Amino acid sequence: MSFLNMIQSDSGINISQFNDKKYDSALARANGNDVNQPDKRYQDLLQAEQRIHSELPVVTLGHQSIPALIRPNIKGLLVNTYGATFDFKEAYKK
Secondary structure (H helix, E strand, O other): OHHHHHOOOOOOOOOOOOOOHHHHHHHHHHHOOOOOOHHHHHHHHHHHHHHHHHHOOOOOOOOOOOOOOOOOOEEOOEEOOOOOOEEOOOOEEO
16 A cells, blocks of 8 residues: 555655545555455455556556576575665574
């Protein structure tokens, strides 16, 4: 929801100034009448996402990746998707 709410018409962080009534309506249903009905809410969110794909108000320009070779005998090493890349707290050599 965080990313979907970012480009809602009345969002304070809608820097793309995207304004689409169908998109806003789908999010309003997902957060309103359908909030406690998982199947309907999913369909609302899917409709909102499809509007983004058809209108393209934002486009991903890049994606960060950090390739790494890790020896097979190293176990318990956590690779995080945010913050510090590796967490060695539980790592051990087998």
